[in-house]
Amino acid sequence: MSSSATPTGRRTPLYDEHVRAGAKIVDFVGWAMPMYYRGIVGEHRLVREAVGLFDVSHMGEFVLTGADALASLDRIVTNRVGALTEGRVQLSLMCNEDGGILDDLLVYRLPGRYMLVVNAANREKDLAWVRDHVQGDTHVEDVSDETALVAVQGPASEDVLGRVADADVASLPYYYSAAVTVAGRETLVSRTGYTGEDGFEIYCAPDDASSVWGALLEAGAGSGIEPVGLGARDTLRLEMGYALYGSEMDETRTPVEAGLLWITKLDKGDFIGREVIAARKEKGPHERLVGFELLDRGVPRKDQRIVAGGEPVGLVTSGSYSPSLDKGIGLGYVPPGVGDAIEVAIRARIIPARIVGLPLYREGSVRRRRADAASRSTAR
Amino acid sequence: MAEAGLKFTKSHEWIRVEGGDAVVGLTDYAQGELGDIVFIEQPEKGKDIASGDVLTTVESVKSVSEIFAPVSGEVVDANAALDDDPSLINSDPYGQGWIAKIRLRDKSEIDGTMTAEEYEELTKG
Numbered sequence: 001m002s003s004s005a006t007p008t009g010r011r012t013p014l015y016d017e018h019v020r021a022g023a024k025i026v027d028f029v030g031w032a033m034p035m036y037y038r039g040i041v042g043e044h045r046l047v048r049e050a051v052g053l054f055d056v057s058h059m060g061e062f063v064l065t066g067a068d069a070l071a072s073l074d075r076i077v078t079n080r081v082g083a084l085t086e087g088r089v090q091l092s093l094m095c096n097e098d099g100g101i102l103d104d105l106l107v108y109r110l111p112g113r114y115m116l117v118v119n120a121a122n123r124e125k126d127l128a129w130v131r132d133h134v135q136g137d138t139h140v141e142d143v144s145d146e147t148a149l150v151a152v153q154g155p156a157s158e159d160v161l162g163r164v165a166d167a168d169v170a171s172l173p174y175y176y177s178a179a180v181t182v183a184g185r186e187t188l189v190s191r192t193g194y195t196g197e198d199g200f201e202i203y204c205a206p207d208d209a210s211s212v213w214g215a216l217l218e219a220g221a222g223s224g225i226e227p228v229g230l231g232a233r234d235t236l237r238l239e240m241g242y243a244l245y246g247s248e249m250d251e252t253r254t255p256v257e258a259g260l261l262w263i264t265k266l267d268k269g270d271f272i273g274r275e276v277i278a279a280r281k282e283k284g285p286h287e288r289l290v291g292f293e294l295l296d297r298g299v300p301r302k303d304q305r306i307v308a309g310g311e312p313v314g315l316v317t318s319g320s321y322s323p324s325l326d327k328g329i330g331l332g333y334v335p336p337g338v339g340d341a342i343e344v345a346i347r348a349r350i351i352p353a354r355i356v357g358l359p360l361y362r363e364g365s366v367r368r369r370r371a372d373a374a375s376r377s378t379a380r
Numbered sequence: 381m382a383e384a385g386l387k388f389t390k391s392h393e394w395i396r397v398e399g400g401d402a403v404v405g406l407t408d409y410a411q412g413e414l415g416d417i418v419f420i421e422q423p424e425k426g427k428d429i430a431s432g433d434v435l436t437t438v439e440s441v442k443s444v445s446e447i448f449a450p451v452s453g454e455v456v457d458a459n460a461a462l463d464d465d466p467s468l469i470n471s472d473p474y475g476q477g478w479i480a481k482i483r484l485r486d487k488s489e490i491d492g493t494m495t496a497e498e499y500e501e502l503t504k505g
Contacts (some may be wrong), residue, residue, distance in 0.1 A: 024415070035415075035442065036415060039415055039416040039470075040415060040416050040440075040441040040442070041416040041418070041441065041467075042416070231415075231441055231442055235441060297419060297463065298419060299418060299419050299439050299444075301444070320441060321418035321419065321439075321441055328419075347437070347444075
């Protein structure tokens with residue numbers, strides 16, 4: 001093990017905060033980002049049990065305006081943008097003409113405009129694709145460098161944000177957004193996240209990021225809030241079975257294989273890739289994304305072989321130790337018809353494993369809040 | 381802080397000589413670099429090993445690292461407590477986080493390892 005050299009790479013507005021907090025900084029797609037501060041396992045558990053704070057300012061944001069922006073968007077992304085009322089947010093995919101997934105993204109309908117939030121790794125690719133494929137009166141502005149993004153996630157996040165927000169964030173529904181003043185700074189807040197816990201994503205000007213970050217850390221001190229790095233962000237999303245671009249999704253796979261037809265509205269009218277996706281759905285995919293847990297000690301990793309009936313049948317696309325379940329878990333692709341009993345080849349050993357339904361972790365507060373809301377409405 | 385009375389290797393293992401055996405583990409510096417340790421393959425008991433061979437692998441959430449045998453001999457014991465709680469390597473690297481016990485074949489191999497002061501110098505840089 002050699003000592004870490006000074007990390008190169010682009011820095012978010014919060015880089016100095018991370019260094020001050022003792023983060024282990026690593027390169028992530030050309031950005032110098034915090035992998036962890038105290039440790040991945042502790043930070044993961046903190047988000048599940050209380051509240052954690054993430055800097056995800058490296059992500060890309062594009063704003064679309066113009067009379068044809070909606071029509072352009074509905075041709076470019078797979079979900080039904082036309083169904084969005086003002087303030088609503090929607091998970092979507094962008095596919096190429098072969099139905100191959102270019103990225104997953106959030107689409108926000110905001111007053112007078114739409115905002116796309118894309119993965120940091122795909123910023124340039126996505127911007128070029130959107131610019132090339134919008135039509136008519138549609139203006140595309142890349143606001144990524146003018147936008148910082150902080151995510152507060154965990155069952156206590158509503159309380160914490162509520163202490164520094166001028167609006168009633170408790171009543172903001174899941175996948176809705178609103179303009180909110182946080183610690184005296186103008187922000188856009190959405191009740192979204194990538195952890196499976198209740199939480200909010202807060203968009204603000206880069207110059208306001210430190211103030212927002214600091215205000216949340218202070219407001220959350222009583223709840224035990226800490227900054228949380230990309231390491232725990234990955235273990236949290238993996239427990240939820242959320243696909244990650246570059247692992248479960250890439251241009252060689254359509255939404256059918258990736259299990260993402262639920263955000264692909266084949267009946268909304270034409271969009272790029274629709275024909276191929278519809279045909280693949282009709283024919284049936286040659287592989288499907290599954291989640292699994294190991295039945296013996298070990299940690300599955302990307303690109304390890306999945307074995308069924310003694311034969312290699314697929315590959316692990318994401319694997320890790322699950323702090324909440326205390327076992328190795330992963331996602332991978334197998335042919336349809338493979339039963340639940342599988343094995344994973346981890347270096348010299350063949351470890352028994354079991355395909356399980358997603359999410360792998362079922363106690364997240366997003367789920368619990370929705371269940372509570374549903375039971376309240378049926379009780380009426 | 382590297383503990384006095386132990387010997388150290390460049391690849392961040394420590395050795396405590398107990399009679400004809402060497403108890404080995406990972407240093408505090410190493411566990412800090414690795415982060416939270418979530419899994420360790422148990423070294424094979426009875427296995428004959430040469431100095432510099434891979435003793436076993438240890439995994440953090442993000443990485444897999446090899447641990448090298450600092451001495452030659454027979455693996456006579458492995459720390460079973462690490463099966464249930466691999467984080468002992470992080471929390472108590474010189475005590476409850478010990479990894480294996482090797483019956484020494486050639487005690488003079490210890491002379492080639494570093495003192496605590498020498499190891500401190502190495503990791504300070």
